[in-house]
Amino acid sequence: MADRKHALLTASGAHRWMSCTPSARLEETLPDSTSEYAKEGTLAHSIAELKVRKKFIEPMGPKAFNTRMNKLKKDPLYQEEMQACTDGYLDYITGVSMQYPSRPYMAVEKKLDFSRYVPEGWGTGDCIIIGGNTLHVIDYKHGKGVPVSPEDNPQLKLYGLGALEAYGMLYDIHNIVLTIFQPRADGDTVKEWSISRDDLANWGVFTVRPLAEKAFAGEGEFHGGDWCRFCRARNTCRARADQYTALEDFGSPHSKTVTGTLPMPPLLSDAEVGAVLEKAVSLEKWVSDLKEYALTACLAGKEIPGWKAVEGRKTRIWDDPDAAFADITAAGIEEAMLYERKPLTLAGIEKMLGKARFTEVAGTHVTVSNGKPALAPLSDSREAISLKPSAAEDFTPNAGTAEPAEEKPLSKAEKMFRGLPPYDGPSNIVRSDPYFAKANNL
Numbered sequence: 362m363a364d365r366k367h368a369l370l371t372a373s374g375a376h377r378w379m380s381c382t383p384s385a386r387l388e389e390t391l392p393d394s395t396s397e398y399a400k401e402g403t404l405a406h407s408i409a410e411l412k413v414r415k416k417f418i419e420p421m422g423p424k425a426f427n428t429r430m431n432k433l434k435k436d437p438l439y440q441e442e443m444q445a446c447t448d449g450y451l452d453y454i455t456g457v458s459m460q461y462p463s464r465p466y467m468a469v470e471k472k473l474d475f476s477r478y479v480p481e482g483w484g485t486g487d488c489i490i491i492g493g494n495t496l497h498v499i500d501y502k503h504g505k506g507v508p509v510s511p512e513d514n515p516q517l518k519l520y521g522l523g524a525l526e527a528y529g530m531l532y533d534i535h536n537i538v539l540t541i542f543q544p545r546a547d548g549d550t551v552k553e554w555s556i557s558r559d560d561l562a563n564w565g566v567f568t569v570r571p572l573a574e575k576a577f578a579g580e581g582e583f584h585g586g587d588w589c590r591f592c593r594a595r596n597t598c599r600a601r602a603d604q605y606t607a608l609e610d611f612g613s614p615h616s617k618t619v620t621g622t623l624p625m626p627p628l629l630s631d632a633e634v635g636a637v638l639e640k641a642v643s644l645e646k647w648v649s650d651l652k653e654y655a656l657t658a659c660l661a662g663k664e665i666p667g668w669k670a671v672e673g674r675k676t677r678i679w680d681d682p683d684a685a686f687a688d689i690t691a692a693g694i695e696e697a698m699l700y701e702r703k704p705l706t707l708a709g710i711e712k713m714l715g716k717a718r719f720t721e722v723a724g725t726h727v728t729v730s731n732g733k734p735a736l737a738p739l740s741d742s743r744e745a746i747s748l749k750p751s752a753a754e755d756f757t758p759n760a761g762t763a764e765p766a767e768e769k770p771l772s773k774a775e776k777m778f779r780g781l782p783p784y785d786g787p788s789n790i791v792r793s794d795p796y797f798a799k800a801n802n803l
């Protein structure tokens with residue numbers, strides 16, 4: 362989880378400061394803010410920690426456990442779903458600990474010092490397990506928006522380096538298993554990735570340390586990318602803005618091609634469409650960050666030329682729902698007409714029960730329909746689909762159907778052009794061309 366009370370170069374921010382080394386010092390000049398989601402994550406971590414502590418580290422009676430749990434449940438951000446999520450986390454940790462013939466070493470919420478590689482660097486590991494020659498670094502992620510992979514994940518690798526600093530002299534560790542446990546995201550709840558001790562140490566010395574030294578000194582080039590989403594400078598960073606102003610590269614229809622001889626074609630090529638869309642995906646997020654920044658600024662009395670803060674759409678609510686319903690029924694309206702009985706959605710019931718319980722009691726009733734085609738970047742892990750018939754289908758009449766298909770009546774245009782060769786473009790138009798003849802009533 363996010364490092365608590367904070368190093369300059371945090372493990373959770375490593376993807377950002379390793380990609381854009383001056384960002385750490387720039388962030389220092391800007392106010393920090395914690396989102397509701399982050400606060401929810403912190404609460405879920407505390408529940409998970411309490412459960413793991415009780416089972417493995419600090420045995421406690423039901424009374425002590427319930428007192429501590431009830432205190433956490435009083436948090437306004439508490440949701441019942443957190444119980445199922447953290448039960449799954451506890452089950453996973455129990456499973457890992459049972460892989461070993463004797464009880465492995467275990468620590469939770471462990472402060473991990475990786476300052477050998479990153480100046481003043483430290484972070485907090487959710488759960489560390491050492492069994493045999495293997496060190497497990499387990500990170501609980503409560504967020505569901507972006508599935509996180511442990512593969513080459515710099516946050517987890519830094520935790521791994523910190524854990525090696527703490528335990529490398531005490532245990533004969535050869536292998537490090539990095540795990541993300543993310544119960545609410547799409548895809549696998551548990552993802553593991555392994556790296557050898559030597560490879561991890563080499564990464565620390567040859568990759569991280571030079572970048573961390575630059576970042577600590579505030580040196581290097583600003584460099585925008587997907588890591589900007591979590592940067593405090595994301596709203597007004599010029600380097601981030603630069604990525605989008607490059608859209609002008611596509612030029613106007615009046616500009617010339619690279620050779621300077623021909624005018625730019627009036628239509629974008631497919632390659633250009635791909636390039637524009639690639640920028641547009643993060644452009645959308647950037648515009649939303651800019652709007653959020655400008656609204657906050659306007660509300661604080663600053664002037665953003667061309668923009669102002671206004672009151673949004675008004676909504677009507679009952680001042681006292683019980684009194685309102687009493688007045689309505691007193692006026693002769695049947696009470697039954699004021700209520701509707703609706704089932705919870707499938708997702709709502711899964712949220713209430715948790716994934717495991719849901720699968721157990723209702724999993725057999727779930728069918729999955731085909732999703733509507735959607736556009737995704739090439740990096741998306743889903744398989745590409747196409748509605749274009751395959752070559753075999755093209756040449757097999759009525760392929761895939763038991764009955765011969767009925768012949769569809771031809772449209773007027775189809776009758777007109779039936780049997781004519783395909784249109785090859787204007788350069789092929791000659792008087793003998795049948796399209797030309799038809800078009801000119803010859």
Ligand code: SF4
Nearest residue numbers: 381584585589592598
């Ligand atoms: S917003 Fe992006 S480019 Fe700008 S400082 Fe932050 S990480 Fe670097």
